[in-house]
Each structure stands twice: as C-alpha cells, then as structure tokens.
Amino acid sequence: MDYARRRQAIVNREGWEEYRETVRRQGSRPPSRQRPGRGGNRFLLILLLLLTAAVCLALLRKTGGPEPEEIQGNLPEYVTQDLLTENQWSRPGAALEQINGIVLHYVGNPGTSAQANRNYFNSLADGSQGIYASSHFIVGLAGEVIQCVPLTEIAYASNSRNDDTISVEVCHPNAEGEYSPETYRRVVELTAWLCREFHLDPQKDLIRHYDISGKLCPLYYVEHPEAWDRLRDDVEAELRAIAEED
Numbered sequence: 001m002d003y004a005r006r007r008q009a010i011v012n013r014e015g016w017e018e019y020r021e022t023v024r025r026q027g028s029r030p031p032s033r034q035r036p037g038r039g040g041n042r043f044l045l046i047l048l049l050l051l052t053a054a055v056c057l058a059l060l061r062k063t064g065g066p067e068p069e070e071i072q073g074n075l076p077e078y079v080t081q082d083l084l085t086e087n088q089w090s091r092p093g094a095a096l097e098q099i100n101g102i103v104l105h106y107v108g109n110p111g112t113s114a115q116a117n118r119n120y121f122n123s124l125a126d127g128s129q130g131i132y133a134s135s136h137f138i139v140g141l142a143g144e145v146i147q148c149v150p151l152t153e154i155a156y157a158s159n160s161r162n163d164d165t166i167s168v169e170v171c172h173p174n175a176e177g178e179y180s181p182e183t184y185r186r187v188v189e190l191t192a193w194l195c196r197e198f199h200l201d202p203q204k205d206l207i208r209h210y211d212i213s214g215k216l217c218p219l220y221y222v223e224h225p226e227a228w229d230r231l232r233d234d235v236e237a238e239l240r241a242i243a244e245e246d
C-alpha cells in the first residue's frame with residue numbers, strides 16, 4: 001500500500017467509527033419528558049379547587065350562626081339600656097368573638113337595685129378601686145333589666161369564660177341569695193330569649209359562675225342544686241314555648 005491509500009484507509013476507519021458512534025447516540029431514545037401543557041393544566045385545576053373552596057367558606061360564614069349586632073339591635077322591650085362608659089376596668093370594648101354560653105350570678109349585696117349595681121360597675125371606671133367587674137345584664141328585684149355592656153363586647157364577670165359567654169347578674173332580697181318570684185320569672189324569660197337568639201341549650205350552655213371557678217355564686221343555686229335544676233328546666237320550657245310562638 002502506498003502512503004496515500006494507507007492514509008485513506010485510516011481516515012475511512014476513523015470516519016466509520018465516528019459514524020457508528022453518532023448512530024449509537026441518536027438511536028438511544030431521548031429521556032422521556034412530560035408533554036408540554038400538562039403541568040399547566042394541573043396548576044389551573046388546583047387554582048379552580050381553591051377558588052371553589054373559598055367561595056363555599058364565604059357563603060357558610062354569611063349564612064351560618066347568629067349575628068350579635070343584629071340581636072343587640074332587637075332587645076326585648078323589658079330591657080333598658082344604660083351602657084357603662086368605655087374604660088379598662090368594667091367595659092374594655094373588646095369584641096366578644098363567640099358566644100357559647102350564658103353565666104348566671106347573684107350580686108351578693110342583698111336588697112340593692114339593678115340601677116345601684118349598674119352605677120357601681122360604672123364607678124370602677126376611674127380605677128381608684130382597682131377592681132375589674134361588670135356584666136352584660138342585671139336583673140333587678142322587681143324584674144327590671146338593665147343592659148350595661150353590648151352583646152358584641154366582653155364583660156368582666158366570669159373569669160376564664162369572659163371571652164365566650166354572656167353574663168347575667170341578679171339582685172336578691174336577702175343574704176341567702178334566692179331570687180324573688182318576679183326576678184326569677186324575668187331571669188327565665190331573659191335567658192330563654194338569649195338561648196333562642198344564640199342557639200344555646202339551657203341544659204348545658206346555661207351555667208353558674210360556680211361551674212367555672214368554684215365561687216359560691218349564685219349562692220342559693222349552688223347550695224340548692226335541685227333549685228338550679230328546676231331553673232334550667234323552667235328555661236327549657238320557656239324556650240319551647242317561645243319557639244312555638246314563632
């Protein structure tokens with residue numbers, strides 16, 4: 001072989017090897033990729049699901065549960081509003097975010113009127129007594145009712161349950177703390193109305209201050225559990241009666 005032919009042979013061979021290598025590379029399938037557009041569709045689907053969930057939630061919020069502002073605007077005619085001035089000791093103005101119960105109390109000061117107790121709460125405003133106390137409602141000796149704090153705000157009456165209950169202070173003629181017949185009837189009427197408005201069950205959501213902190217309040221209904229059971233039964237019966245009227 002002369003020089004030129006040998007060189008050609010080498011070139012050919014190298015060329016052949018190169019060609020085979022190229023074929024081998026191209027012949028192997030390219031790594032599989034997702035078809036374009038599929039990822040985008042999945043994103044849209046998730047977005048649609050999220051939007052649907054948001055709309056459902058908004059609708060549920062709008063239709064579900066009682067509205068304290070509305071109920072506050074439709075108080076029974078026997079309730080007189082004499083709201084406390086806003087202050088950190090008895091009417092902090094903090095929102096009552098949820099209402100899960102009603103707490104009954106007794107004022108513990110025999111013979112005092114609803115007005116006198118309301119004025120006492122308001123007198124705490126300057127802080128000189130260093131006492132935090134108030135109540136949404138006070139039921140008086142003749143069955144009169146004063147509202148001190150709106151249903152949209154918390155009152156200071158029931159310790160750890162201030163932020164999810166409505167409080168009702170009740171006047172009483174003597175130290176034993178039993179409510180007078182007029183007062184008792186009004187307590188039943190007011191708490192049954194509250195149970196209806198806020199969808200509460202008198203047998204479990206109407207509680208005594210005692211049930212929260214162990215304080216002997218309302219004294220008579222702590223010392224006489226059968227009287228407490230009767231009061232709850234009376235509220236339940238009243239609730240049934242006003243539900244039938246509707």
Ligand SMILES: [Zn+2]
Pocket residue numbers: 104105106157209215217218
């Ligand atoms: Zn109490």
